[in-house]
Amino acid sequence: MCLALQLLENRTRRYIFPLPNTEKVDWEETVPEKVPIFSLFNESIATNAEQLQAVQQIFAGPNPQAPYIVFGPPGTGKTTTIVEAILQVCLQEYTRILITAGSNSACDTIALKICEVIASSERLQELVKYSNEKKTLPTWRLIRFYSLLYDRKKIDPNLKKYFKCIAAERNDFKSLYNYKIIVATLCGVARMRYYANFCPFTHIFIDEAAASSEAEALMGIAGVKDKDCHVILSGDHKQLGAVIKCDRAKSLGLGQSLMERLLLNKLYEVDTSGNYDRTLQSRLRQNYRSHPEIVGIFNKLYYNCELIPMAPPSQVNQAAKWSVLPNRKFPILFQVTHGITEREAQSNSSLNKLEAQVLCWYVKSLLEDGLGGDIKVQQEEIGVVTPYLGQCRLLKLMLRQRGHHKVEVGSVESYQGREKLIIIVSLVSSFKHPYFLSNPRRINVFLSRAKSLMILIGNPISLGQNKDFEFIIGQCKLQGNFLTKKKTAKSKSKKTAKSKSKKTVKSQSNELCKTNLPTVQLQEEEIDDQQDNQDEAGEVVLLDLQNQLNELNICEASTG
CATH class of the missing domain: 3.40.50.300 (P-loop containing nucleotide triphosphate hydrolases)
Structure with a gap:
C-alpha cells in the first residue's frame, strides 16, 4: 500500500x-446538464431510474x-x-x-x-x-x-x-x-x-x-x-x-x-x-431477485427499508403451494433443532450432525414432492449454505450418499454474489454463543441468496443471543413459520426430565440407529447447564430429538 x-x-x-465538501449541495443541479441520448442494449434499464x-x-x-x-x-x-x-x-x-x-x-x-x-x-x-x-x-x-x-x-x-x-x-x-x-x-x-x-x-x-x-x-x-x-x-x-x-x-x-x-x-x-x-x-434500490418477504428481512436489518422488491411474482412465488409451510405467504421457514455442535476430527471446524440429517430430509422432500402445484424442483435449484467448512464437508458427503450430487453445498463466502431458487441454511451453532455468526455482513449474505424459499435450521435459543437472529426468529414466529416440537407432559417437569435423562439418551440413541440417523451423544452436564441458564430449554432437549424426527417424518423417509 x-x-x-x-x-x-x-x-x-x-x-x-478527497477533502470533505462543507458547502451545501444543490441536489437538483447534480443531474447532468445534457442528458446523453442513446439506445440502451438492455432496454429494461429505462424503467429503473437509479440504473x-x-x-x-x-x-x-x-x-x-x-x-x-x-x-x-x-x-x-x-x-x-x-x-x-x-x-x-x-x-x-x-x-x-x-x-x-x-x-x-x-x-x-x-x-x-x-x-x-x-x-x-x-x-x-x-x-x-x-x-x-x-x-x-x-x-x-x-x-x-x-x-x-x-x-x-x-x-x-x-x-x-x-x-x-x-x-x-x-x-x-x-x-x-x-x-x-x-x-x-x-x-x-x-x-x-x-x-x-x-x-x-x-x-x-x-x-x-x-x-x-x-x-x-x-x-x-x-x-x-x-x-x-x-x-x-x-x-x-x-x-x-x-x-x-x-x-x-x-x-x-x-x-x-x-x-x-x-x-x-x-x-x-x-x-x-x-x-x-x-x-x-x-x-x-429495486430488488429483482427475491420474494418481497425475503427482501423485507434483510431490508429492515441492513438497508434502512430503502430497497423496493420488484421481482416478477411468477418467478418468486413458487413456494406458495408448498404444504410444509404453515403460512405460505411468508416463504421463510425456521426449523428448530437442538443438536450438539462438535469439532471435526481433522480440523478445528465445527459440525452439527442432527442439523445435517434434518437438512438432508428437506432436500429429499423437495426433490421428491416438489413445491406443490406441479412445481418440480431440480437439484441445481437448491443451494445449501453453512458458515463452517466442517459442516460443508459433512453435508457434501451425506448428500452424495443419497445421490444428490448436483445440490451445491458451500460456505457463506462462496455464495456471495450468487442466487438459488431455494436456499437451505445449516447454522450449526448450538449450546454455544454464535460468535462466528455474529458478523452482520455474513448474515446479510445468506439471507439475500434465495429467490423463492429460504429454510433456516438451527437452535433458536443459542442463535437468539444475537440481535439480528432474534429479529429473524421473531418474524418467523409472528408469521407462524417456526417449526418446533410439541411439549409433552414429560417436558413440563424439570425433575422428571433430569431423572429420566440417562434412559432417554439410551433409548434415543437406539431409535436413531434404527432410522439410520447419526447418533448424537448428549451429556448430562450440558443439559443441566442449559436448564439452569436458559429456562426450560434443556429439559426438553432429549425429548426434542425424537419429536422432531416424528414431526418431520424423518424416520419414514430414512427407512423408506
Whole structure:
C-alpha cells in the first residue's frame, strides 16, 4: 500500500482522498446538464431510474473530484448496470477501459455478462468482428488476462467467443495498446504496470470493490490512472469484505475497503430525504431477485427499508403451494433443532450432525414432492449454505450418499454474489454463543441468496443471543413459520426430565440407529447447564430429538 501511495501523483492522491465538501449541495443541479441520448442494449434499464442515472452519468463523465460509486445491494442489477455503462462508453471514440476486481471469478462474471450482451446485439457483433480483422485498431478488441498459474481448463468457452484469453507473460503486456477493453484481477493490473507502460485509460471499473481491501484497490489505480481517467467503484459494503487475518492490520484500518472509506466522506453523504450528489454516486434500490418477504428481512436489518422488491411474482412465488409451510405467504421457514455442535476430527471446524440429517430430509422432500402445484424442483435449484467448512464437508458427503450430487453445498463466502431458487441454511451453532455468526455482513449474505424459499435450521435459543437472529426468529414466529416440537407432559417437569435423562439418551440413541440417523451423544452436564441458564430449554432437549424426527417424518423417509 505504501508503494501504491508513492506512485500516486498529488492530483490522483487528492482524488482518492478527497477533502470533505462543507458547502451545501444543490441536489437538483447534480443531474447532468445534457442528458446523453442513446439506445440502451438492455432496454429494461429505462424503467429503473437509479440504473439509468448511473449509466447516463458514467457516459457523460462523472465528477472529477472523486471516484464514482455504484452502490448495489443484493439483486438490484449492479452487474447489469455496470456492463451497460461499459458498452455505452465503448461507443465513444478514443475510450480505453480497464475492468478489474479482486478475484478471477468476479472478473469472469462481468466479462461473461459483456459477452452475453454482445451476443444479443448485431451491432456489437459487427464492431467486434471488424476490430478483430483490423488488428492495428484498438476499437472493440477485448482481452482477458490470467496469471501464468491459472488453470486454463477453467476458462469458460463462452468467454473465448469475444475475448482473447491468455495467461500473461512479460512480452504479452506490450500488446495492451491494441485492445479497447482489458479485464484482469487487481494483482494482474499491478503486474501489467510493472512490465509495461500503459497507454492511458479513460475509465477504470473496479467491480466488487467493497470485497477488496484498500491496498488491493490501489493496485488497480496507482500508476495506471492519469488526470483524465475516471474511476468507477461498484459493490456493496454491507456484505462480506476483505479477509484480514492480522489483528494489527485491522486495528490500523486496513480491513476497510476504499469504497467504504469514501462513502463515509461527507461528499457522499445522503440527507434525511434520501438525496445525494448524483455526480458522485448512484444507489440502486429495486430488488429483482427475491420474494418481497425475503427482501423485507434483510431490508429492515441492513438497508434502512430503502430497497423496493420488484421481482416478477411468477418467478418468486413458487413456494406458495408448498404444504410444509404453515403460512405460505411468508416463504421463510425456521426449523428448530437442538443438536450438539462438535469439532471435526481433522480440523478445528465445527459440525452439527442432527442439523445435517434434518437438512438432508428437506432436500429429499423437495426433490421428491416438489413445491406443490406441479412445481418440480431440480437439484441445481437448491443451494445449501453453512458458515463452517466442517459442516460443508459433512453435508457434501451425506448428500452424495443419497445421490444428490448436483445440490451445491458451500460456505457463506462462496455464495456471495450468487442466487438459488431455494436456499437451505445449516447454522450449526448450538449450546454455544454464535460468535462466528455474529458478523452482520455474513448474515446479510445468506439471507439475500434465495429467490423463492429460504429454510433456516438451527437452535433458536443459542442463535437468539444475537440481535439480528432474534429479529429473524421473531418474524418467523409472528408469521407462524417456526417449526418446533410439541411439549409433552414429560417436558413440563424439570425433575422428571433430569431423572429420566440417562434412559432417554439410551433409548434415543437406539431409535436413531434404527432410522439410520447419526447418533448424537448428549451429556448430562450440558443439559443441566442449559436448564439452569436458559429456562426450560434443556429439559426438553432429549425429548426434542425424537419429536422432531416424528414431526418431520424423518424416520419414514430414512427407512423408506
